[in-house]
Amino acid sequence: MVRRAPAFVALVATILLASWAWAQPGTVIDVELRGTLSAGAVRDQTAGRFRNNGTEPLQVRSAVRSYVMRFETRDADGATTTALAHLFVPEQAVDAGTVLAFAPGSTGLVDACAPSRPYVQGGGLDTYGAYGLAYAGQGMPTVVPNYVGFFDPDAFQPYFVAAAEAHVVLDALRAASAALSALDEALTPVHAFAAGFSQGGHAVFATADRVADDAPDVPLAGVLGFGPSGEVDVVMRAFSHVAPWILFAYQHVYDGAIDAAALLQEPFSSRLANDVQRLCIAEAQAQYPRDPAALLEPALAASLLAGTLDDTHPVLAGLVRANQTGVREHGLPVIILQGVDDPVAPISDQHRFVARLCDQGSAVRYPNYLRTRHETRYIGFEEALGWMRSITAGEAAPSDCDTVPRE
Incomplete structure (x- = not known):
C-alpha cells in the first residue's frame, strides 16, 4: 500500500x-x-x-x-x-x-x-x-x-x-x-x-x-x-528521430551557430519550431523518419553515414565534438x-x-x-x-x- x-x-x-x-x-x-x-x-x-x-x-x-x-x-x-x-x-x-x-x-x-x-x-x-x-x-x-x-x-x-x-x-x-x-x-x-x-x-x-x-x-x-x-553523431545517424531536437538545441544554446531548419528536409524544416513545442518522444518517433536520408538535408545525411562531418559541416562537427x-x-x-x-x-x-x-x-x-x-x-x-x-x-x-x- x-x-x-x-x-x-x-x-x-x-x-x-x-x-x-x-x-x-x-x-x-x-x-x-x-x-x-x-x-x-x-x-x-x-x-x-x-x-x-x-x-x-x-x-x-x-x-x-x-x-x-x-x-x-x-x-x-x-x-x-x-x-x-x-x-x-x-x-x-x-x-x-x-x-x-x-x-x-x-x-x-x-x-x-x-x-x-x-x-x-x-x-x-x-x-x-x-x-x-x-x-x-x-x-x-x-x-x-x-x-x-x-x-x-x-x-x-x-x-x-x-x-x-x-x-x-x-x-x-x-x-x-x-x-x-x-x-x-x-x-x-x-x-x-x-x-x-x-x-x-x-x-x-x-x-x-x-x-x-x-x-x-x-x-x-x-x-x-x-x-x-x-x-552525438552516432545518435543522429542511428536514431535520427531525435536529430531535429539535437540541431534545434545546438542552434539555441550556441547562439545561432547553425541553422537547424536548413539542415532538415521539407516538410520537417518548416515545422521544426512548432514540432519541438508539441512532440514528446513517442510522437517524434511516429513523425520523423528513422532513415537520416529521408529526414536530414542530403549532404548532412551522407556525411553522417560516411563519417565525414568535419569535411562537410565543420561548424556542426565542432559542436558535436564539444559534446x-x-x-x-x-x-x-x-x-x-x-x-x-x-x-x-x-x-x-x-x-x-x-x-x-x-x-x-x-x-x-x-x-x-x-x-x-x-x-x-x-x-x-x-x-x-x-x-x-x-x-x-x-x-x-x-x-x-x-x-x-x-x-
Whole structure:
C-alpha cells in the first residue's frame, strides 16, 4: 500500500532544509514527502515492468519513502537555475552510505515532456521513476533528476549538451546527499554512482568527464550505462528521430551557430519550431523518419553515414565534438550493459566507445545481451546492482578491456 504523508510532514522537511538555502550548485530548495510505499507496493509498481521485459524481478527488500525535491543547478553556460528530482529513500537502507543518480533517456525538449510530470501532477510514476524505485526497494537510496529546462514553461531542455546534463546529475547527487544526511546521518553518502539509459548514458559519461574539475566534493565511485548514447553523431545517424531536437538545441544554446531548419528536409524544416513545442518522444518517433536520408538535408545525411562531418559541416562537427563524452582520463570504473541487437546505440559503435574508455584507464565491465535491443535496464538490473555493491565493498573493479572487439 501507499501511505500518504500528512501535509505538516512536508512542511517540516522544508523547514529543516531551509538552513541549506545558500545559492550554490546542489542546494536543496525544498523536498516534499509524497508517501511511503510498502514493500508490496514497491513490488506492484515495478514487477510488471521487469516481467514485460522478460526478466523476473528480485524480491523487494524494503519499504520506500518517495520524495519530490527541487534543487539549485546550472544551465549549459553555468547560469544558476533549478531542477526537480524524485528521491527514493529505503526504510531498510541495505546500502546506507551509497547514493545512485539515474539519468533518464530521451523524452522531449519542453515541460510537457518532463519524465516526472505525471507524478508531480498527482499521477503514477513514469518509467524512470519506477526504475529508481526498484533500486530503492533493494535498499539503495536513489535520485532521478529531470533535465534542465523541464518544469519551466518558458524554457526547453538543452538536449545532448554535455555540460548541462553533467551539471544536473552532479547537483542532484549533491542535493540528494544533503537530504539523506538531514533525514538520517547514517545515510550520509560516501559512495555515489551515476547511471543512465540511452540519452542518460550520455549524461552520466559527461558527468564522469567533468566531476574532477566541476564537483570534486562528489564521491563518484563508478558510472553505469544502459545502452548509452555517448557519441552525438552516432545518435543522429542511428536514431535520427531525435536529430531535429539535437540541431534545434545546438542552434539555441550556441547562439545561432547553425541553422537547424536548413539542415532538415521539407516538410520537417518548416515545422521544426512548432514540432519541438508539441512532440514528446513517442510522437517524434511516429513523425520523423528513422532513415537520416529521408529526414536530414542530403549532404548532412551522407556525411553522417560516411563519417565525414568535419569535411562537410565543420561548424556542426565542432559542436558535436564539444559534446562528445568519454573524452577525459577520469579512470572511474564503468559498466556498460549492451544489447547485441541495439538499433539506437549499435554494438559496433559501442565497441569503439568502450575501447576508448579502456584506453583512457577505466576498468570497463561490458556484458552483451543476446537477442536484446535497446532496453537493458531490466535484464541488467541484478548485474548492475551487484557491480555497485562490489565496488563499495572495496573489491577491484572487473574489466573486459582485454576482450573488447577492436577495428
